[in-house]
Amino acid sequence: MVLAERTVLQATEPRGLTALAGDQLLDVLRGPKTSRHPIDTGLAGGLRAWLNDACFEARGDQVGTLVVTKKMLTGGTHVRDSRLTYEFVRGAIVATLFRLFITSGPSENPYADACEVLFTEPQHHATAAFIAALNERDRRGLEREVRLHARNLERRWPTLSPTWMPRTAVSMATTLDGGQVHLRGMADLVIGVSRRDLPSICLVSIRSTPLHHAHRDELRFLGLIETLRSGVPPFRLATYSTLTGEVLAEAVTEDLLKNTVAVTISAIRAQGAPQ
Amino acid sequence: MTSPLRRIEASALTKELLAPATNVATFTRDELRHLESRLGTSSTEGEGLLRVDSWTLRSGLGVPESPFAWTPHFAKRSLGLAALRLVVFGVAATPQEAVAREVDRLVRLGVDQPPRSSSLAAYLASCSPALRTAAIAHGVTYATELFCAIDWKSFTRHPLIGSPDATAVLRSQGISLRGRAELICDIDDASGAQLTESRLVVMHGVIEDDTTLLLGSAALAATLASSDRTAPARMVAFFPTSGQAAVLDITENILTRTALGIAKRVENYRTSAAESLAA
Numbered sequence: 001m002v003l004a005e006r007t008v009l010q011a012t013e014p015r016g017l018t019a020l021a022g023d024q025l026l027d028v029l030r031g032p033k034t035s036r037h038p039i040d041t042g043l044a045g046g047l048r049a050w051l052n053d054a055c056f057e058a059r060g061d062q063v064g065t066l067v068v069t070k071k072m073l074t075g076g077t078h079v080r081d082s083r084l085t086y087e088f089v090r091g092a093i094v095a096t097l098f099r100l101f102i103t104s105g106p107s108e109n110p111y112a113d114a115c116e117v118l119f120t121e122p123q124h125h126a127t128a129a130f131i132a133a134l135n136e137r138d139r140r141g142l143e144r145e146v147r148l149h150a151r152n153l154e155r156r157w158p159t160l161s162p163t164w165m166p167r168t169a170v171s172m173a174t175t176l177d178g179g180q181v182h183l184r185g186m187a188d189l190v191i192g193v194s195r196r197d198l199p200s201i202c203l204v205s206i207r208s209t210p211l212h213h214a215h216r217d218e219l220r221f222l223g224l225i226e227t228l229r230s231g232v233p234p235f236r237l238a239t240y241s242t243l244t245g246e247v248l249a250e251a252v253t254e255d256l257l258k259n260t261v262a263v264t265i266s267a268i269r270a271q272g273a274p275q
Numbered sequence: 276m277t278s279p280l281r282r283i284e285a286s287a288l289t290k291e292l293l294a295p296a297t298n299v300a301t302f303t304r305d306e307l308r309h310l311e312s313r314l315g316t317s318s319t320e321g322e323g324l325l326r327v328d329s330w331t332l333r334s335g336l337g338v339p340e341s342p343f344a345w346t347p348h349f350a351k352r353s354l355g356l357a358a359l360r361l362v363v364f365g366v367a368a369t370p371q372e373a374v375a376r377e378v379d380r381l382v383r384l385g386v387d388q389p390p391r392s393s394s395l396a397a398y399l400a401s402c403s404p405a406l407r408t409a410a411i412a413h414g415v416t417y418a419t420e421l422f423c424a425i426d427w428k429s430f431t432r433h434p435l436i437g438s439p440d441a442t443a444v445l446r447s448q449g450i451s452l453r454g455r456a457e458l459i460c461d462i463d464d465a466s467g468a469q470l471t472e473s474r475l476v477v478m479h480g481v482i483e484d485d486t487t488l489l490l491g492s493a494a495l496a497a498t499l500a501s502s503d504r505t506a507p508a509r510m511v512a513f514f515p516t517s518g519q520a521a522v523l524d525i526t527e528n529i530l531t532r533t534a535l536g537i538a539k540r541v542e543n544y545r546t547s548a549a550e551s552l553a554a
Contacts, residue, residue, distance in 0.1 A: 096409075099409070099412050100405060100408045100409065100412065102412070103371075103408050103409075103411050103412040103415065104404075104408045104411065107405065112405075113403075113404075113405035113408075114405075116403060116405050116406060117347065117405055117406060117408075117409040120346040120347060120348065120406065120409070121346075121348060122348070162368070162369040162370075162371040162372055163368070163369055165369065165370065165371075165419050165422075165423070166371070166415075167370075167415055167416040167419040167420070168412050168415070168416060169412070169413075169416060170416055170420070171516045172516060172517075173480065173481055173516045173517045174481075174517055174518070175481050175482075175517065175519075179481070179482075179483075182481065193423055194423045196286050229516075229517050229518035229519075230285070230518045231284070231285075231286070231518075
């Protein structure tokens with residue numbers, strides 16, 4: 001199998017970000033306590049009304065369900081391109097590895113363990129087929145890369161207290177326009193106990209590549225879904241690169257959510273006919 | 276016809292679960308037989324019972340071609356609910372600790388079971404450490420989502436968490452009707468004279484057109500399987516993925532409509548299956 005769009009593993013200039021580990025990383029995930037403010041109880045409703053109006057304008061009397069995912073925000077109209085890439089497959093393996101790592105710590109055989117789990121997940125049948133079709137050289141290359149990510153996690157990722165209720169692979173969705181438009185996504189890690197009166201959860205997204213701004217935008221989309229589904233925004237969003245150790249973290253503000261609504265509306269308008 | 280399903284904020288889940296019942300549907304034996312008859316009749320004697328539950332209703336009632344096999348994903352509900360019991364009843368401090376405890380217990384149980392057993396315990400005892408860890412991860416996410424959604428301090432009576440499915444075997448109809456409930460809460464009726472129950476059903480995804488039928492079928496199964504011929508007063512659906520929640524107050528009329536709805540789906544399925552066979 002010829003591998004297209006393959007990222008060569010090398011040290012990457014972090015563009016102002018630095019690799020973080022242990023307590024430093026934990027501090028960035030938690031953010032300053034002073035940044036947590038009681039929620040504006042009308043915010044989620046206002047954002048939803050804005051989105052509903054935009055959906056109605058953009059879709060008119062079209063019927064059928066439009067599913068909006070994070071890739072549609074950054075990938076323009078290429079959402080129907082479902083071809084797997086090497087990066088996607090590596091990302092899926094690393095995300096699974098991360099899940100196992102958060103649950104029970106480091107593994108002796110990270111590649112084999114992550115693949116074994118991945119192969120049991122119905123949504124990853126195509127990924128499993130992709131891996132099975134790799135020639136020996138590419139499979140070994142992939143395994144080497146995954147081992148590197150595993151080592152990085154082991155060296156850098158802090159221990160999370162169980163009392164922070166860490167949970168992995170959390171699916172999120174919300175509906176708009178009377179159920180005609182679905183916003184969907186999945187957080188690799190959610191930390192914190194949801195509260196009705198105070199933003200109290202942190203959403204974490206894992207990347208197996210160096211970080212770029214599209215990653216931040218994609219996680220903001222998840223932050224918007226969380227706000228709409230629970231009525232309470234997360235207090236923090238963090239995208240973590242298992243390759244470089246960089247983390248892009250930010251507090252969730254009203255302006256951030258409003259900007260994300262605008263980006264989401266653009267994506268809905270760009271989709272044209274429903275799927 | 277307006278939908279009897281009431282959408283509520285997820286923050287009101289506990290309040291809805293514990294609110295006194297406004298209506299308690301009780302049946303005589305004859306009335307119950309009449310209700311059963313609304314589910315139709317089967318002309319397929321000698322065939323196995325058709326399993327009717329929320330899963331098969333959503334997937335068109337077709338029986339899966341491959342036999343059931345445990346995966347970490349399938350284990351999440353059993354592990355999550357067992358863990359939730361441990362946390363709610365103060366045996367474990369967190370869902371993570373509780374799921375790990377439950378898995379340890381099942382593994383100890385499973386090692387003594389025959390290798391071909393289809394139990395979760397046997398699966399967890401024989402699967403690789405990676406799959407076991409994945410099962411724990413699934414269970415933790417499930418338990419945490421549910422734990423955070425309910426205000427457990429509001430309960431004055433212990434709820435039943437993850438009790439077995441209510442099952443009504445209806446031979447005349449050729450179906451086995453099953454009703455799932457993640458939480459069963461004892462509640463009083465409005466006068467305080469009668470004890471009844473509300474049931475929480477955890478559902479996947481978002482509220483859809485068939486949510487009323489699915490909740491109704493779980494209530495119908497509970498009614499037909501109940502020893503005192505009483506329906507649950509209220510079914511509450513919770514969708515962790517979307518944070519949506521909805522309530523279906525159970526009346527005689529709702530149960531009748533549900534029975535007719537199921538009968539129609541079963542008939543359509545059987546007709547279509549017979550046509551495929553003939554072709």
